[in-house]
Amino acid sequence: MRSFHLLLAAAVAACAPATACFAQQPAHNVILFVADGLRPGMINDQTTPALAALLSNGVHFTNTHSMFPTFTMANAASMASGHKIGDTGEFSNTINAGFTVPGAGDSLTPFLESDPVLGDVDGHFAGDHLNQDTVMKSARAAGISTASIGKLGPTLIFDHTERSGEQTIVIDDSTGRPGGIPLSEAMKQRLQAAGVEPQAPTRGANAKAGDFQTPGTLEANAQQQDYFVAVATKVVLPLFKERAKPFMLVFWSRDPDGTQHNQGDSLNRLVPGINGPTSLAAMRNADNDLSALLAALRALGLEGTTDVIVTADHGFATVSKESATSFAATQSYKDVVAHHLPVGFVAIDIAHGLGKTLLDPDAKYQEVATGSHSLRGNGLVGGDQLHPEVVVAANGGSDLVYVPSGDQGLARKVIEILATQDYVSGLFVSDDLGPIPGTLPISAIDLKGSAVTPIPAIVVNFRTFSTGCADPLTCTVEVADTGLQQGQGMHGTFSRADTIILGGAIGPDFRKQFIDPAPTSNADIGKTMAAILRVQIRDTGTLVGRVLTEAMPNGKMPEWTVSRQASQPDAGGRRTLVQVQHVGEIRYFDAAGYPGRTVGLGGPESQQHASQ
Numbered sequence: 001m002r003s004f005h006l007l008l009a010a011a012v013a014a015c016a017p018a019t020a021c022f023a024q025q026p027a028h029n030v031i032l033f034v035a036d037g038l039r040p041g042m043i044n045d046q047t048t049p050a051l052a053a054l055l056s057n058g059v060h061f062t063n064t065h066s067m068f069p070t071f072t073m074a075n076a077a078s079m080a081s082g083h084k085i086g087d088t089g090e091f092s093n094t095i096n097a098g099f100t101v102p103g104a105g106d107s108l109t110p111f112l113e114s115d116p117v118l119g120d121v122d123g124h125f126a127g128d129h130l131n132q133d134t135v136m137k138s139a140r141a142a143g144i145s146t147a148s149i150g151k152l153g154p155t156l157i158f159d160h161t162e163r164s165g166e167q168t169i170v171i172d173d174s175t176g177r178p179g180g181i182p183l184s185e186a187m188k189q190r191l192q193a194a195g196v197e198p199q200a201p202t203r204g205a206n207a208k209a210g211d212f213q214t215p216g217t218l219e220a221n222a223q224q225q226d227y228f229v230a231v232a233t234k235v236v237l238p239l240f241k242e243r244a245k246p247f248m249l250v251f252w253s254r255d256p257d258g259t260q261h262n263q264g265d266s267l268n269r270l271v272p273g274i275n276g277p278t279s280l281a282a283m284r285n286a287d288n289d290l291s292a293l294l295a296a297l298r299a300l301g302l303e304g305t306t307d308v309i310v311t312a313d314h315g316f317a318t319v320s321k322e323s324a325t326s327f328a329a330t331q332s333y334k335d336v337v338a339h340h341l342p343v344g345f346v347a348i349d350i351a352h353g354l355g356k357t358l359l360d361p362d363a364k365y366q367e368v369a370t371g372s373h374s375l376r377g378n379g380l381v382g383g384d385q386l387h388p389e390v391v392v393a394a395n396g397g398s399d400l401v402y403v404p405s406g407d408q409g410l411a412r413k414v415i416e417i418l419a420t421q422d423y424v425s426g427l428f429v430s431d432d433l434g435p436i437p438g439t440l441p442i443s444a445i446d447l448k449g450s451a452v453t454p455i456p457a458i459v460v461n462f463r464t465f466s467t468g469c470a471d472p473l474t475c476t477v478e479v480a481d482t483g484l485q486q487g488q489g490m491h492g493t494f495s496r497a498d499t500i501i502l503g504g505a506i507g508p509d510f511r512k513q514f515i516d517p518a519p520t521s522n523a524d525i526g527k528t529m530a531a532i533l534r535v536q537i538r539d540t541g542t543l544v545g546r547v548l549t550e551a552m553p554n555g556k557m558p559e560w561t562v563s564r565q566a567s568q569p570d571a572g573g574r575r576t577l578v579q580v581q582h583v584g585e586i587r588y589f590d591a592a593g594y595p596g597r598t599v600g601l602g603g604p605e606s607q608q609h610a611s612q
């Protein structure tokens, strides 16, 4: 009797926040389609017809949010778990892991888009560096069929602790290659029977980033993604249909992200930037993949029982490498345009400002000599390889700075160096360092939670501006700490151009022809998938997303408010501002930075939105 009451209580609790309660029907299937770096302002009938049709026939989320730092792994972890970055500890694509990572060449600052690196980091943090069960892991445990297919890194994070290939099917760039997640014997046989190779193709010409004199790629990532589509449509979906039980499939399209980064349409010019023909071809490529998945659902008779959710991990912008204040930009380098910022400029500027040595964790900890930069922009400032005073993890539109000793005086010196740079727009500082004028605590942007990975001392957001088009969010430019050139593409800032993302859903659990103007985020995507699949997840931390019930039949539109928080001014009068939307206790961050240096940071001080 007691257990019955507990079960009943749990069922009621699960339904309570939602007018749509799933208890009486069998769970539907879920496909999460991620078009990496696809800006919502670029969706139209010509470039992306399948996405445009899905948004008009199903639910169109118009008030979407990437997690800041607006990078792939950070957002993949939030979608995968339903938790924000403060809980997952996936602070960016490149983090200070706090130990030398074998899969990253013994670097202290691994790039996480790697299956071996994710395995190493999990191993170091008690088997799960997110410290949180993912939706897919919980779904698998509940007997739901699971597969994750696409771009290396985010694909594995959805069920990263299952590396055998026997349970969740993982297909990424490394499939059939050293370091990849193995294929089960059954999968190998099915691939062969369907005429699909057991090894994923490389990106080929799409991987060409070019250099300061040579334009990058002019090709979308079609060949590799055609392979992923073939695996999904010819093997995985038919297998899941055969099993006749609910499934969860993630398809992570590297396009348009990879192509927008590398495109050679605009070398050293800000226009067309990421709006040239190569980037448009990449958007079309992602759209073709979605179209093929939807066609397979129809052909298999799964359309009526499958919910398809579409999102992007982050927005995108064109890269600027210009600064009038950076010491690093005054030096000359053999592979950088004169007076442009080299990759690693933050590490160089901090080392110069502190008068300390700079070591490169990605080049056997060699000293970075004057007139050179570290390989990937990461750097250890002062101290030695084992005891660096400052660690810089370079990422793109924002960087992470760590002060392992927790020395507040040192952190303040680094903040003084950064705050006077024209490329900075806002600084966020670990709460443990106490209030520091000109900065906001990381808890103000939900970066403080149950994370077990090292906590950044300072999150540095870079400046953004618009080149002046009708929708500034489609022609934003950002200073970026990257080896890519001015005119290529990047993301990672706290501008609205990087936080606003594609958002849509269609299927039996969603309304038809419905525009949802309420704030949504990638953490909400995780919680919504869990609700549809009816899997219970044990939450380690409290920084959770919400189930997007208003987008479901009979769901009620939530109320939300907008507010802005400002730091105390620093000695130069600079304040870090953040613009936030609130649904109950849940916060959505639109944009942040110094006034005038972040696209989308503006508008009225506070605004009330009534529910519809």
Ligand SMILES: [Zn+2]
Pocket (backbone or CB within 6 Å): 037, 072, 257, 258, 261, 491
């Ligand atoms: Zn990217």
